[in-house]
Amino acid sequence: MPRESVLDHLARLYAASDDPWDHRTSPYEAAKYDATLEAIGPGPFADALEIGCGNGTLARRLAPRCERLTAMDVTPAAVAIARSHLADLPQVSVVEGMAPRDLPDRAFDLVLLSEVLYFLTPEDIAGLGSWLKTHATGHTVAVTWTGSTSEDELDGPCAVSLLADVLGLPATTDHGRYRIDVF
Template identity: 35%
Template sequence: MSVDADYFANLYTDNDDPWAFRTRWYERRKRDLILACLPRQRYAGIFEPACANGELSASLAERCERLVCQDLDPRAVDLAHARLSGFEHVSVQQARMPDDWPQERFDLIVLSEVGYYLSAQDWLQVIERARDSLTEDGGLLACHYRHPIEGCPQTGPQVQAALADQLGLHQVVLHDEIDFQLAYWARQPRAVDLEETCS
């Protein structure tokens, strides 16, 4: 992570929800859109780095057999542990991107609101590791705020553009709003399994 760890530690001082994931309509609506843009109902393994306090993670946990969550900040990790305590198939780890990338393969990687905290060089390493960690039918979802964030080395549009340029995957979903962009890339050109049945 290119932004200093103290940046996040200060955010969590006396606040267990610094981005108001639980209370802001903007965040709830965005989370619902993320989930709706996932083309598959179920995933074998999901990786979510920068999980923060685990609000999105809890929804992802309901869509998979195994979920690996990471965050740099120890307070965020504790909060995510508590939020996800009811899910036995979820692992929450303290880790720094891109250095502590897991040595596993996943059929979904979710990069939500994280890329602009990394330098362009570190972000390119994340993109490379994400691509290499996907299964043969895997996909990657990324969602980033479009406006500049003070203290961050990149903007959301820069982060999303780098993904589009460097992933080398098929972009099968694109949701573009004035405040954020959400995209899903997949190894296979067809995103939705038309034979999948509801469970």
């Protein structure tokens, strides 16, 4: 579970801006989303889950490939922004919750972990891995920043390695500042 300081930090970021990482306008973010969607594949997906949806920018791009998409974030302000941003997409629902504790009890043929692993503890990653083994019926795709942040519980590659201990080795694509792992 993300530390309280992480939750406070995220709340402060979203209180100051509805797009604290410039997801809607950054060429870097657009290229990362293009690479993520390429790794995910064209679909269609019957039921997909994005953990760490933030303001919903990637969910909007993913939604056309999904019959049903659940976008989840731990930050109440991010959830409110994403709900507003995605309100015109009837196949998308946005929920507030923390992985692994609040994950839905149903199967998903796509699970996208949107830069969330390094916010989790090793115990949380083990719990997430167990949940994925029983609920992820298709691909699990983890997008992970490879640099350091002031809020890291673990660095990104170490966090992915812990998940790989549960799920097996992923196909990894290194994009320099981030990596995409497909399990």
